[in-house]
Amino acid sequence: MKKLRVGILGATGSVGHELIQVLAQRDFPIEKLRLYASIRSEGKKQETPFGEITIENADNCDFKELDLAFFAISGGWSKENAEKATKAGCVVVDNSSAFRYEKEIPLVIPEINADVIKDSMIIANPNCTTAIAAIPLYQIYKNFGLKKVIVSTYQATSGAGNGGMAELEEQTKNYLDGKRVENDIFAYPIPFNLIPHIDDFQENAYTKEEMKVTWETRKIFGDESIPISCTAVRIPTMRAHSESIVVETENPVSVDEVKKIFEETKGIVVKDDIENNVYPMPLTATEKYDVEVGRIRQNIVFGKNGLEFFVCGDQILKGAALNAVQIAEVVAKNRFS
Numbered sequence: 001m002k003k004l005r006v007g008i009l010g011a012t013g014s015v016g017h018e019l020i021q022v023l024a025q026r027d028f029p030i031e032k033l034r035l036y037a038s039i040r041s042e043g044k045k046q047e048t049p050f051g052e053i054t055i056e057n058a059d060n061c062d063f064k065e066l067d068l069a070f071f072a073i074s075g076g077w078s079k080e081n082a083e084k085a086t087k088a089g090c091v092v093v094d095n096s097s098a099f100r101y102e103k104e105i106p107l108v109i110p111e112i113n114a115d116v117i118k119d120s121m122i123i124a125n126p127n128c129t130t131a132i133a134a135i136p137l138y139q140i141y142k143n144f145g146l147k148k149v150i151v152s153t154y155q156a157t158s159g160a161g162n163g164g165m166a167e168l169e170e171q172t173k174n175y176l177d178g179k180r181v182e183n184d185i186f187a188y189p190i191p192f193n194l195i196p197h198i199d200d201f202q203e204n205a206y207t208k209e210e211m212k213v214t215w216e217t218r219k220i221f222g223d224e225s226i227p228i229s230c231t232a233v234r235i236p237t238m239r240a241h242s243e244s245i246v247v248e249t250e251n252p253v254s255v256d257e258v259k260k261i262f263e264e265t266k267g268i269v270v271k272d273d274i275e276n277n278v279y280p281m282p283l284t285a286t287e288k289y290d291v292e293v294g295r296i297r298q299n300i301v302f303g304k305n306g307l308e309f310f311v312c313g314d315q316i317l318k319g320a321a322l323n324a325v326q327i328a329e330v331v332a333k334n335r336f337s
């Protein structure tokens, strides 16, 4: 496969940092890796598995010098710069929500819909909560049909980037030292609390984070009729989002059948042995590629057509960097091999 000139825009952030690691771990065909961030980081040296790299100013990026760029800054930055990149012939894999809802731009989880990438110049990476839920949900959708889906989330502070993790760490220290606890990134102090509010409230009283799960699941599965709702909650953990998922299926479903399907699904590790207290947790899902699925049980409301389970996935990996690199692998094969 041809080796590519790759750029990471937002390389000093939580997603950017993981992108560098995942590219190295998966042996992505790289001729030259360049790292970009804000003017604050310009000139700083970063140790990487590809050697020491000097951070460049993202606003000065000359996209003619790149074949492929990962955007991991913000939606606003992506909107302002994507056209510049594609006009210069550089393919963009975008981690923000800027293009996810544009009809002609593919929104991709490669295990589910890699076929929609084709020769697109911009490919959108899904919301982290959606990506983690979609891996097991798609198996249920395919094998049993989905009549209703209700998701409740427990989301780590790193979902809000480096600043979210720093706020949890610093303010927890303040709390324990009896000092004033402040909040800047989150709407309320996060230590020893949880906040049922992620992203902006919408007209229907859901938050945007919650509606992303509805909008994006439908787009990725290619089925606008899927009835899915979500309550998204920020909790004081560092990394890996957890989600409780309740489904009513079209056809009868059994725990044994589903467990077997999950065990055979790439990207899932079944953690379901209640006799030995084995279930998904951020503690075990952090820094893992696979999404943990467990607590699989017949739902007592929907009976034989209902199932309930718990998932936990590293949202900076499967919910961002890993999925983005998997998309790039398809792009490299489609366009550059």
Ligand SMILES: NC(=O)c1ccc[n+]([C@@H]2O[C@H](COP(=O)([O-])OP(=O)(O)OC[C@H]3O[C@@H](n4cnc5c(N)ncnc54)[C@H](OP(=O)(O)O)[C@@H]3O)[C@@H](O)[C@H]2O)c1
Binding pocket: 009, 010, 011, 012, 013, 014, 015, 016, 036, 037, 038, 039, 040, 041, 042, 058, 059, 071, 072, 073, 074, 075, 077, 095, 096, 097, 126, 127, 128, 158, 159, 160, 161, 162, 163, 315, 316, 319, 320
């Ligand atoms: N964190 C997650 O779990 C997650 C999951 C899925 C998608 N995403 C999306 O991925 C993107 C990055 O998120 P993150 O969590 O990695 O954020 P982050 O940790 O806050 O990092 C932000 C990155 O963007 C750079 N940056 C900020 N303002 C900039 C500007 N004006 N010009 C150029 N560079 C600028 C920062 O550089 P400096 O260090 O120089 O400030 C840093 O490299 C966002 O769109 C986010 O919504 C995040």
